[in-house]
Amino acid sequence: MTIIVTGGAGFIGSNFIFHMLKTYADYRIICVDKLTYAGNMSTLAGIMEDSRFRFCKVDICDRAKIYEIFEDEHPDIVVNFAAESHVDRSIENPEVFLQTNILGTQVLMDACRKYGIKRYHQVSTDEVYGDLPLDRPDLFFTEETPIHTSSPYSSSKAGADLLVLAYHRTFGLPVTISRCSNNYGPYHFPEKLIPLMIANALNDKPLPVYGKGENVRDWLYVEDHCKAIDLIIHNGRVGEVYNVGGHNEMANIDIVKLICKKLDKPESLITYVADRKGHDMRYAIDPTKIHTELGWLPETKFAEGIDKTINWYLENRKWWETIISGEYQNYYEKMYGNR
Numbered sequence: 452m453t454i455i456v457t458g459g460a461g462f463i464g465s466n467f468i469f470h471m472l473k474t475y476a477d478y479r480i481i482c483v484d485k486l487t488y489a490g491n492m493s494t495l496a497g498i499m500e501d502s503r504f505r506f507c508k509v510d511i512c513d514r515a516k517i518y519e520i521f522e523d524e525h526p527d528i529v530v531n532f533a534a535e536s537h538v539d540r541s542i543e544n545p546e547v548f549l550q551t552n553i554l555g556t557q558v559l560m561d562a563c564r565k566y567g568i569k570r571y572h573q574v575s576t577d578e579v580y581g582d583l584p585l586d587r588p589d590l591f592f593t594e595e596t597p598i599h600t601s602s603p604y605s606s607s608k609a610g611a612d613l614l615v616l617a618y619h620r621t622f623g624l625p626v627t628i629s630r631c632s633n634n635y636g637p638y639h640f641p642e643k644l645i646p647l648m649i650a651n652a653l654n655d656k657p658l659p660v661y662g663k664g665e666n667v668r669d670w671l672y673v674e675d676h677c678k679a680i681d682l683i684i685h686n687g688r689v690g691e692v693y694n695v696g697g698h699n700e701m702a703n704i705d706i707v708k709l710i711c712k713k714l715d716k717p718e719s720l721i722t723y724v725a726d727r728k729g730h731d732m733r734y735a736i737d738p739t740k741i742h743t744e745l746g747w748l749p750e751t752k753f754a755e756g757i758d759k760t761i762n763w764y765l766e767n768r769k770w771w772e773t774i775i776s777g778e779y780q781n782y783y784e785k786m787y788g789n790r
């Protein structure tokens with residue numbers, strides 16, 4: 452089995468590659484990644500010499516190069532993680548989100564049509580459903596919840612999802628889509644809430660909480676997401692969407708306080724800053740479908756996952772310190788300098 456994994460130098464894609472190489476001794480993985488600011492070769496250093504692995508520095512929007520890879524490798528499955536993934540950046544500059552997230556998806560699916568494929572899997576997000584109110588804890592996102600996006604990021608992901616379903620209906624492309632909640636774990640880029648707060652706390656820097664910190668996210672340990680995708684590409688029904696999430700809702704402020712406590716840092720580091728524009732209030736996944744059809748359940752409890760994550764950032768300081776000492780400083784100044 453040969454699998455093309457796009458965006459494999461990023462957070463979830465790299466964790467997925469590690470999971471697949473560990474689980475399937477005879478699978479070949481081709482990682483296609485443009486290496487944007489979010490892609491990191493040091494993440495993949497440990498598998499570069501593995502004969503089952505090939506890395507291609509290629510933009511998924513580059514049709515000629517993508518077709519070349521398909522001609523060379525005859526992939527059975529494509530799993531598309533490649534995306535611009537940060538909501539705040541999409542508010543600053545939406546264009547690249549539409550290019551990569553929508554047009555890049557189209558190029559990959561055209562290649563799948565041209566060269567034939569057993570499965571195209573689109574890694575999507577629960578953000579396509581918009582948000583839920585805080586005062587209705589009985590409401591959850593199901594696969595039938597209407598698409599109702601808030602940010603340029605989530606709109607681009609929703610646009611891609613609709614295109615994927617259209618390629619299935621119009622051209623018969625064998626597709627599946629997963630819509631997952633917030634992931635956390637090793638190799639998470641330090642612009643996102645959990646790794647940003649860990650890095651800032653370790654450096655005794657202010658911890659910038661948007662608005663009142665009351666927004667709720669449904670956190671899932673990254674390995675559980677990878678296992679869900681593994682199940683879907685092997686056993687999921689073609690043309691179907693699967694929500695992935697583990698009923699682990701937490702308010703941002705509680706996460707930040709917990710990180711302070713675990714790192715023995717004072718809560719006085721917490722600084723309330725201007726809210727994100729169009730900030731989604733609450734995400735909460737109903738995972739009944741993937742549980743009943745594929746037997747998936749999250750295996751890592753948050754208490755265990757957050758300890759593993761914090762330990763990873765403590766033991767791998769070089770990985771994130773290299774990131775935050777570079778171009779990231781300009782990003783941080785722009786986003787947080789006058790906030």
Ligand code: NAD
Nearest residue numbers: 458460461462463485486487489490510511533534536634
């Ligand atoms: P990330 O930003 O950490 O990684 C994205 C990767 O894609 C990077 O390696 C980057 O170099 C690569 N990339 C970007 N543009 C590219 C292009 N044009 N061509 C080739 N490669 C390109 O993202 P992540 O958090 O790992 O998210 C991966 C996927 O999962 C995304 O599609 C995202 O929408 C989805 N998702 C993320 C979460 C989450 O909590 N992080 C939750 C649900 C779904």
Ligand code: DAU
Nearest residue numbers: 536537538576577578632633642643644659660661666703
């Ligand atoms: O739900 C899945 C989505 O989760 C994915 O599709 C996205 O790719 C991923 O980035 C994530 O989106 P969020 O916007 O929920 O994640 P982020 O880590 O950016 O923010 C989480 C919450 O924390 C959100 O309510 C905003 C808040 N926040 C974030 C940052 C970076 C802060 O309060 N302060 C911050 O500095």
